[in-house]
Amino acid sequence: MMFVGREEELAQMRGVRRKDRASLVLLRGRRRIGKSTLAEVFGREAGAFLEFQGLPPRPGLTRREQLAAFSEQLAKQTGLPALPLESWPQALSLLANQIRGGSSVVLLDEVSWLAAGDKDFPGHLKVAWDLEFKKKKGLVLILCGSVNTWIEQNILNNTGFAGRISLAMDLGPLPLHACDLFWGTRRERISSLEKLKLLSVTGGVPRYLEEIQPERSAEANIRRLCFRKEGFLFSEFPQIFGETLAARSPVYERICRALAEGDKSVQEIAAVLGRERSGVLSRYLHHLDISGFIARHAVYAPGDASPSRLHRYRLADNYSRFYLRYVDPLKESIRQGLYATSSLDAIVRWDVILGLQFENLVAGNLPALLRCMDVEGALVLSAAPYFQRRTNRQEACQVDLLIQTKRTLYVCEVRCRARIDRGIIDEVSRKIEALRIPRGMSVRPVLVYEGSLDPRIESDGFFDAMVSFQDLLGAK
Structure with a gap:
């Protein structure tokens, strides 16, 4: 198991643990994104760590089966016998009684799976928190899940949990500099194009990146x-x-x-x-x-x-x-x-898919791009693709990424080609001409690229910043 790129999230969780009372933490994100790994790394730092996972969904799965699996997991981690459990209030109370005090972490992984067959599970969990878990000084109870629709409806938008969650985090893909580490010691001699091809399939999903065999193409x-x-x-x-x-x-x-x-x-x-x-x-x-x-x-x-x-x-x-x-x-x-x-x-x-996937990677790594452009993130008012339709007063225009600060527009062209010729300057110039730019605002064209550049692109001095994919891979 490789744990990289989650230093900021881990620091936030450590901050919760430093509080002098019990805390409820929520982690959510797509499957394979590393929620459980983050929780486990955090949990292993505590004096005691207990983790539970619901049975995966299948037709006919019942509450009784989930409770039986919970009982078996509790027995393996505490030395208790696998007791027959009749309800979630009973199960959660039994769990609370095993927490002896001091620094401890309890992880309820894929919490929506645990709730299968019991529509009242969120209410039982809320009552157990109020009456038992929150009285355990030094406890961090982590609710973790990938069925975000269930979490939103039953936890985040549930008035019963209002004011009870100390930290809620949505885990997204790993930043590019962390993805680069999965090539190990070979990363310095593997081309950015080869890395882009693999990332066009895996994205920044840690579990997928773990499957990379760096010695192979x-x-x-x-x-x-x-x-x-x-x-x-x-x-x-x-x-x-x-x-x-x-x-x-x-x-x-x-x-x-x-x-x-x-x-x-x-x-x-x-x-x-x-x-x-x-x-x-x-x-x-x-x-x-x-x-x-x-x-x-x-x-x-x-x-x-x-x-x-x-x-x-x-x-x-x-x-x-x-x-x-x-x-x-x-x-x-x-x-x-x-x-x-x-x-x-x-x-x-590749000529089609790499362009689309490269734009995704750039959009998902805006902080790294801003660092490469030497733009402070706190100054950015908006950053998103932009398009305008053709009317009698304006031409049609589409900008891959338009970044705005109070006085500056950064018109970012995102391009992935084997060779990028000088014609890109004319293309971006036409886009800028089509924009209705307010008086007093500066316009700075930016090229974000993967590929070989026509030397005239740099010598012409049209772009105020040129950021390669290799630059983004190295930007922390």
Whole structure:
């Protein structure tokens, strides 16, 4: 188990433990993102650490089975006999009685699974906290889960837990500098393009990055992970999608398929689905957003501190896009072993997928980009892709990333090509001309790139900052 890139989150949790009373902590994020690992690393630092995990969802799973599994886990960690438990109040009270005081951590992992078959589980947990757990000085009780819709409805938006949660964290992908460490001692001699190819599949998901074999090429790793029936990432998508969004996973999957081709507005998503724009569709999008599969970003017009009413959605999970575009259409042939030795160039359109995935990685690593640009994060008013439609008064325009401070617009072009020629200067110039820039604001073009640059791009002095993917990998 490799633990990197979570130093800030670990420091926040240590701060909670320093309080002179019991604390309730909530960790949520997509499956494989490292929630349990973070909790375990934190828990091992305490005087006592107990961890429990619910049984994974399956048809017919009952509360009694969850309680039996909980009892067995408690017995293995405390020396108690595996007692028959009739209810969650009984189970939680038994757990509380095993906490003797001093520094201790209890982890309830995949808490929504524990609640299977008992709609009153959140209420039982709240009562147990009020009457028993919060009286245990030095205790940190961690609720951890990947079914973020359940957590939002039953914990975060539950008035019973109001004022009781000391720390709530959403874990996202690892920053790029942490991803780079998974290549070990070889990382200095492996090209940024090779790393980008693998990250276009794994994103910053720690569990996926752990599967990298650094001694093998990006193509060999991807073929082994995705295009063999026994590959770790071959059947991963249906599993995590079903576990996280089981109730209506076909609808959610159709939305992700629509976004796999590129960013879309709500209206465009509705058109692809053949639905009317409605509150129901908005809820689906919200659920995918908080589950880490997609991201919603507001559109800020140049000079505006407040967003417009327009919003765009993108598929934020690199693995999901790669799976939906290249693995899922071939899954039957992959099961037959037909792609076990095939060249990836015959399967994957790198010129298309790398551009989309590179934009995702840049958008997800804004702090690193700002450091490379020498811009203080505290000064940024907005940072999001921007687009404007053509009207009688303006030309159409799309900016990969528009960063605004009080007096400056940074027009960021994100480009991944084998060779980037001087024509990119003309493209960005036209975009700037199409923008309606308020008087008194400076405009600074920025190039964020992976590939070989035409020497004239730098010598012309058009871009105020040029940030390579290698720069982002090294920015802490």
